[in-house]
Amino acid sequence: MALGGTVRGKKTTLRLPVEADLDAYNRWMADMRVRRAHSVWHEPAMPATWKDRFKNVAKEKQAVLWSIDADGTLAGLALGHLWTMGNGFDVSQFLIDPDRWRSGLGFDAALALHRFVFDYLDLRVATVNIRADNEAAKHIADRLGFTEFAHGHEVHYRDGAYVDELQLRMDKETWQGRWSAEREYPPLAADATR
Amino acid sequence: MERGARVPAACRGRDALMFGPRIQGRNGVSLVPPTLEDFKLHVAWELQPEVGRFWGPRFGEMTADKQEERFKKTGADQSQLMWTIAYEDEPVGYTGIFGIDWVRRDGESGIFIGRHDLFGRGIASEAVRLRTRFAWDELRMHRVHNWIAHANRGSRRANEKSGYTQMGLFKQSYFRSGEWYDDWLGEVFARTFPDEA
Numbered sequence: 001m002a003l004g005g006t007v008r009g010k011k012t013t014l015r016l017p018v019e020a021d022l023d024a025y026n027r028w029m030a031d032m033r034v035r036r037a038h039s040v041w042h043e044p045a046m047p048a049t050w051k052d053r054f055k056n057v058a059k060e061k062q063a064v065l066w067s068i069d070a071d072g073t074l075a076g077l078a079l080g081h082l083w084t085m086g087n088g089f090d091v092s093q094f095l096i097d098p099d100r101w102r103s104g105l106g107f108d109a110a111l112a113l114h115r116f117v118f119d120y121l122d123l124r125v126a127t128v129n130i131r132a133d134n135e136a137a138k139h140i141a142d143r144l145g146f147t148e149f150a151h152g153h154e155v156h157y158r159d160g161a162y163v164d165e166l167q168l169r170m171d172k173e174t175w176q177g178r179w180s181a182e183r184e185y186p187p188l189a190a191d192a193t194r
Numbered sequence: 195m196e197r198g199a200r201v202p203a204a205c206r207g208r209d210a211l212m213f214g215p216r217i218q219g220r221n222g223v224s225l226v227p228p229t230l231e232d233f234k235l236h237v238a239w240e241l242q243p244e245v246g247r248f249w250g251p252r253f254g255e256m257t258a259d260k261q262e263e264r265f266k267k268t269g270a271d272q273s274q275l276m277w278t279i280a281y282e283d284e285p286v287g288y289t290g291i292f293g294i295d296w297v298r299r300d301g302e303s304g305i306f307i308g309r310h311d312l313f314g315r316g317i318a319s320e321a322v323r324l325r326t327r328f329a330w331d332e333l334r335m336h337r338v339h340n341w342i343a344h345a346n347r348g349s350r351r352a353n354e355k356s357g358y359t360q361m362g363l364f365k366q367s368y369f370r371s372g373e374w375y376d377d378w379l380g381e382v383f384a385r386t387f388p389d390e391a
Contacts, residue, residue, distance in 0.1 A: 085251050086368050125366075150362020150379045154337060157298045162336070167362055167379070 002058045004066035004078075008184075009112035012105050014066040014078060021067045022050040024074050024097070033098040036158055037134050041079060041093045068096070068109045075100055078113055082123075089117045091128040094137075107140045114144060115182050118175040125171050131156055132164035145174040212269045214277040214290070217328060223320035225277035225289065225328075232278040232285045233265040234258060239287070239308025247370060248343035249306065275333070279307070279321045286312055289321050291329060291338060299336035301329075305349065318352040326356040330384040337383055343367075344376040357386035 007014040028034050030044040042053055057065050062084060068076035079093035091113070096106045117126050128146065130137040146168035154162035213227040237256040239245065246252045268276055276290035287307035294301035303325065307318055329335040342349045344363065358380035367377035 148362075149364050152337075152339060152361050152379075152381055154383070155298065155300060155339075157336075162298075169364070 002060055002063060002065070004064045004116075007066070007112045007116045009108040011070055012075065012109040012112065013069045014109060014112055014116075015069055017054070017065050017067040017077065019051060019054060021074055021077070022047065022054060025077060026050055028077075028095055028097065031098050033101075034095060038093075038095070038131060038137070039156065041077070041095075063092075066113070068105070070100065070105050070109075075105055076109060078109065080113075080117075082121075086125075087123045088125045088127065089121070089123050091126060094128070101136065106136065107143060110140050110144060111179070111182065114170065114175060115179065115184060118172050119183060123172070125169055127167065127169045129165050129167050132166050138166070141168050144170060145178045146170045147174075212271060212275070214275045214325075214328065217277075217324045219320045219324045221316060221320060222282040223317050223324070224280045224283075225321060225324050226280050226285075228265070228268070228276055228278040228288065230262060230265045232288070233261045233268075235285055235308065236288070237261060239306070242308075242310065244310035245306075245308065248346040248349065248375075274301075277321075277325070279305075279317065281309075281312060281315075281317050286317060287321070289325050291325065291333075291335075294333075294335075299334065301335060301338055303329075303338050303340045303353075305352070313348065318349060319355050322352045322356045326382060326387055330387060335384075337381060339379070339381040341367075341377045341379055344378040350378055350380075353380055353382070355388070356382065357388055358382040359386060 003016055004014060005016055025041070026044050026047075029040045029042060034040065042050075057063055057079070062082045064080050064082070066078045067074055068078060074097070076096040077093060078091070078095075081090045081092055083089070094106070094110065094113075096109070114126060117123050128141060130141065132151075147170070148166050149169050150167035152165040152167065155165035156163045214225055216227065217225040219225070240250060241252055241256065243252070268274065273294045274290055274292040275294070276288060276292075278285045279287040279289055286309040287305065289303070289305040291301040291303050303322075305318055305321060305325075307313060326338065329338050339361070340353065340358065341364070342353065344350070359382070360378060361381045362379035364377040364379060366374040368375050
């Protein structure tokens with residue numbers, strides 16, 4: 001897997017990440033708004049370090065990294081990990097440029113990502129961990145169909161205090177029940193294989 | 195760790211810790227720094243059906259060269275601490291704290307008893323007690339968490355005795371022998387570690 005291909009939403013497009021995106025990645029990781037909302041993928045670093053990180057993630061068999069575009073410009077990134085067994089997918093990083101928060105990009109990109117997870121990869125479950133006070137993430141996850149399976153106490157540290165973590169999951173049945181109209185391709189025609 | 199299927203959390207390292215120090219416990223149990231010879235024992239241990247019910251896939255790149263590579267990587271990893279569990283001075287399993295985040299002071303624990311003929315002797319309980327006490331008294335950690343097969347009552351009980359409490363349940367986590375197995379998620383803090391332990 002390693003680097004993801006194009007997955008289109010209505011407002012956003014998940015696409016192959018390229019080295020030119022790394023400067024924005026670095027800028028986001030250094031943004032305290034981002035760091036307050038969730039864990040960073042990597043700490044801010046020199047361009048050469050980011051290039052090494054990029055090469056390394058490209059070689060990871062269980063990881064998939066996408067850049068997220070909106071209106072033709074880079075607007076975020078998503079990183080997930082496939083389970084080595086059990087057909088699951090952990091969404092490890094999901095980040096929208098903080099200057100573009102509250103414009104619906106997060107939900108749109110998350111919907112596209114999970115359509116890929118369930119309808120394309122045929123996985124049975126997706127998981128994500130979010131900070132308990134991240135209302136925007138909770139809203140997106142709830143709208144998609146995620147439910148809590150664990151509540152970790154005092155997991156993340158920032159602003160001089162610990163914050164809890166919610167561990168959420170969505171099963172394929174939930175996806176199909178809620179988003180069955182969200183197919184990437186129209187159903188095959190009845191005579192398509194004649 | 196107990197399940198072996200989920201991808202471990204990303205972590206940030208600091209000064210190297212790698213292999214844990216020797217800690218003498220009760221009833222013939224001790225934690226000792228692993229050796230390459232111990233790592234070579236993992237192959238035979240992990241591939242047995244007797245331990246596979248609550249463990250990994252029972253296949254993998256289990257060559258001697260790969261074990262040496264794992265030994266070196268573990269020894270160089272700044273985000274984990276690993277021990278061999280010794281019982282009456284013989285290696286019988288391993289345990290550790292993995293994926294340690296030194297800012298949050300949080301890590302994921304795991305334990306594996308490879309000698310299934312020694313199950314039920316309290317070895318895991320003592321190893322977890324030693325490991326957990328070390329986390330508070332020497333590492334100054336804030337929290338340790340883990341995933342355990344819900345049906346693995348022995349492992350769950352061993353962790354609960356050292357103060358782990360349930361924080362969640364992951365239904366249908368993995369499939370084994372024709373049925374779904376759930377995972378129990380636990381967490382422990384210094385304040386939940388029993389005074390008498």
